[in-house]
Amino acid sequence: MNPAAIWWRAILPLFFLFFNHSLLMAQTTQTQLVRGRVLDDVTQFPIGGATIAVSGTGQPQALSDKDGYFTLHVPLGRYSFVVTHTGYEPRTAPEVLVTAGKEAQLTLLLTEKTTVLDEVVVQTRGGRNLNNEMIAVSGTVFNPADTRRFAGSIGDPARMISGMAGVANASDGRNDIVVRGNSPLGLLWQVEGVNIANPNHYGSLVSTGGPVSILNANSLAKSDFIAGAFPAQYGNALGGVFDLRLRNGNSEKTEMVGEIGFAGFEAGIEGPFSRKSKASYLVNYRYSTVGLLQAIGFNVGTGSAIPQYQDLSFKIHIPLSSKNTLSFWGMGGPSKIDFLGNEADTVNNKNLYGAENTNLFSRFFTGIAGVSLETNFNRNTFGKLSIGINRATEKGLADSISEQTREAFRTGESRFNTSRYEIAYTLAHKFNAKSSLLSGVTATAFQYQLFDKRIYGNYERATIQIDENTHTALLQAFSQLKHRFTEQLTLMAGLHYQQLSLNGSHAIEPRASLQYDLPGRQTISAAYGTHAQMQSPVVYFKRSYVNDLPVYTNRQLGFTRSHQWVLSYANRLASSLQLKAEAYYQKLSHVPVTRYPSGFSMLNEGAGFGIILKDSLVNKGTGANYGLDLTLEKTFNRDYYFLITGSLFQSKYKGSDGIERNTTFNNHYIGNMLTGKDFRLEGDQHIFSVSLRMTVMGGRYASPVDEHASASGRGTTYDEDSNPYSIKQSPYFRTDLKLGGRRNFKRSTLEGGVDLRNVTNRQNLFVQLYDRKAQKVVNQYQPGILVVPYFRFTF
Structure with missing residues (x-):
């Protein structure tokens, strides 16, 4: 698309919103x-x-x-x-x-x-x-409205949170969250107190991210994101926690929303069941717009492949009495995409996931539902019962296309069906104004139906890597005490326990933090915690063969563990301006690595659709993440705001060969500058807004392409054992610009504009591949400028 066409499509929504005065239906209130x-x-x-x-x-x-x-x-x-x-x-x-x-x-x-x-x-x-x-350290508030306000967020909570200190997305085409050098697999997603798996369309079992989020900003309430040393109530995670809350519908008045954006065409409704009670409902439905965007010329990074998805989210809130409240909630939907090799645009690098000699057929479904019962026993005691179900299916077929005849031959089949059934209960009790105790227990049952087969020579030979129909369970319990010695000094100490029934792995994890309020609205905090996480199911159930009989050499793997220390300083310089600095150190141990000497480590997995499946793994790897995060934030005041964050860090690991290397997530530095301003064109009735985000990161580390193996094989092969993550990629830089506005009518509001991602059209490296035609290694780049128009109408 030429630059003139890009800017015309960018300005068109603004022209429609601000200059079509026939939309005015009545005098605004x-x-x-x-x-x-x-x-x-x-x-x-x-x-x-x-x-x-x-x-x-x-x-x-x-x-x-x-x-x-x-x-x-x-x-x-x-x-x-x-x-x-x-x-x-x-x-x-x-x-x-x-x-x-x-x-x-x-x-x-x-x-x-x-x-x-x-x-x-x-x-x-x-x-x-x-x-x-x-939460005493490393906590950030997630405001759903910011996903619409911040440039580059395109309505996605995960992409928005990457602007915070110490956080980055794994790539432009996906929203995997990398926290302080940790793999995205180390992140815990939690909704309404229920732990969930990957909440994304095209969300692979072996990742926690994807191209498009199922999470709907119109359904979310203010939530918490924690980057490290999190409290005792959160378990089975190493890198961070995204504790999401869903908002209640309006219990007094029916309201509706219509929206068009990157995530889809959307319609939503909320309101009361009856004016005699506080019971309410909230429903939002979306259908993909990406196919339409591509049809009219916008590049979304998938070439000729058309992503198709839809999702529904809801919450029903019912106050049963003055003491008891019942809620039903859920979200989910299907997604599919096909990458056909004969249609891949390899010349212009517009197809990030497909290749000219490969066909990929993918089908996904994710469904999450839950019920919560909250009880105020009395003024000092509160209990919450949460029951959740999380179902995910993932089906994939892969073909290899002959370079001479262009005939397709099946090379792989996979079917991953997983179900999680969870029940959790938490009890909070306040002894007095100084002391309170929060305790709870969570039981999660996992049901797995996993199959993965690699096919060679047009079905002449096949290797089944995984073929499992089984179940396991994870039990977690915690208790955490908060004691305020004075108005200024607060201690929080707790203990978390978890046990996996698959192999009896268990962990006892102490956590503690101390917070002191200094004069002049300053606060200093320190925290320590041990954390443990189970492995991905495909790791546990990877097959190897002895005399043509399957054996499971990974099933006895224990938890990966870490010790985390954080020292935090915050200074509220003004009512709307805060400076925050955090130094952290994380020591990782019991990381799965190979039995034989190599540079492989599970710490480098989880930033894509798949992981390297290895058998005969042992918990003998180590790692360390340490650094400094800085944040200067001005909340919205006098019609403008800004957020400046910077991170200096190291992320290292050792495989079974004992050599210390950089992890693939070691950027060394990350810098973000995000700012925005509102311009009042007609008082508070007509607002024009501009938001700008600039991100700079050091290049990640990648493994070199094995050219000999790639030339003789069916795809690009990397040297992951002897010389992994030895290539330092070039630095990453991206600028996002958002232009938009808001117009208030008598009983409705129209918002619209355009989100310009990578507005400078910078070519940031995505991956290196082996081109068999050219017989050389070529670069494939992240998406160039992405133009995303949006409209939102509330009434």
């Missing part, structure tokens, strides 16, 4: 209703009599009722809300967007004071407050 609830941050007990005010304005205040609910009429715009109550520390909810098309809903959590003194002024806790009050 000046206010909108903001509703919400005030709760205790430990026990979730409703707090009545709390005062809610709009910060820095003379707007009227509201009081929460005996059940913690409040409503407040606020002019259109973006505000911070301050909540205060005698006996509790003041709290601020920043950057709340109030539009005509949707009522804003807030959940405000207050922390009880350890002492109550008259005539003492306590400064408001500003900034982005985490949901989990047990």
